[in-house]
Amino acid sequence: MTRKPNEARTVITGVGLTAPNGNNLAEFRKSLLTGKSGIQRFNVRYMGEVLAGVCHFDPLKYQKKKELRRGTRAGSAAIYCAQEAIADAKLDFASFDKSRIGVYVGITEHGNVETEKQIYEIKQFDYDTTFVSHHYNPRIVANNPAGEVTLNMGITGPHYTLGAACAGGNIGLIQGLQMLLLGEVDLALAGGVSETVHAFGAFASFRSEGALASHADPEKACRPFDKNRNGVVVSEGGCIYVVERLSDALRRGARIYCEIAGYAINSDAFDFVLPNAQRQAECMKLALSKAGIAAGDIDIINTHATGTREGDAAECRAIREVFGDHSNAYINNTKSYIGHTMGAAAALELAGNLPSFEDCIVHPTINVDQLDPECSFENLVINEPRKVDRVNYILNNSFGMLGINSVVIVKRFEG
């Protein structure tokens, strides 16, 4: 394969995140290596106590109280992550041309939280719609989480969100790299966010589907690949990356976490909610082909598995189809710790694995007490971290409703 020029290669040079078990990459990684879950009991309007992954970042670190009052939880998470990512990238942000920065934020959905809140508010006034807040529209427009970042940081380049169900975080990242390669921007703030836990809708709908996880111990509720898994734990979160063209990153002597080596997005064209292993496999193969590598080159597969019976099994079938029954790649899962952070999931789960390039440790998936034979792989890393010789490539799966599949492959950077 011909080596691409540095202008045609993109790299991650900053990470900002908030997860239910950590508010920066170091904290998050520590939690993933020590088995620390972020799932707790949480009160939701109309439903009472549910199990959820809730973030505990300090929004006032980067926002004024008034901004916080005006904006949304998703906007707040996006601002926190974007600011942390810029700080982590050690950019001279003050002198950077703000019109050349793009903000691309993946979301599963947006607006439910505010809509439910407004309906609850006007219910107190017998549904008199004159009590609907004038802040409602700017809070529910689909670009809100990305737009709040630009307002907060004075960024004048493009901003928008990418609605992609639970694949949102990968799609945001892919959009960022595409805009860099098109020359539309010189720096992308790209990833995903979710505020889903602040609305009852997702919990209630998963429950009606029979797909909401329950367990006496909240920390054991999300259990992908376990025989007794019983559904999804709904969570919030955010993860935004600083992505640059390699040429720019090298010029400013940036610390490079990894190169984005390949990616793919496809559609099942099959069902509203059921997964399709064949299309998932096709998506992984397409990403491998774009990266110019073979399945055997992948060292870690970070699975999408959410802890549903059908979903986990389908993904395992797809992995077998691509990697064979005796995959060399180590397989893990991050949702077992933090639940399903929806629009943030793909970006967050990738972030949790990036330190493996340096520490050569694969974080495990937790809560597997009885492995489901349908989900059994020799190299599934269960409950204990695995020390390995070297990590060159990580493949990150993320799939969503309406049959959207996404795969991102990142590569150890070696100049």
Added chain:
Amino acid sequence: MTKQEIRSVLMEIVAQIIPDEDLTNLKGDIPIREQVELDSMDFLDIIMELRKRYGIEVPEDDYKQLATIDSSVAYLEPRMRKL
């Protein structure tokens, strides 16, 4: 409500709407927006709070009468006297 009570309610509402501002030296006879950062969306929050808390409707034509704390108290007093 007395004028003094109306004044303290107004100050409480303004403090809630612009929580980052120091209101200790806010003068009653100078337009609020000339003293602190309070934009049109914030102003609408004052109108909404009055509606929610006391059922008071302030027509758009009367908004200018709420420019200062003193003029607001004068405008609201006949409407809140019996509360």
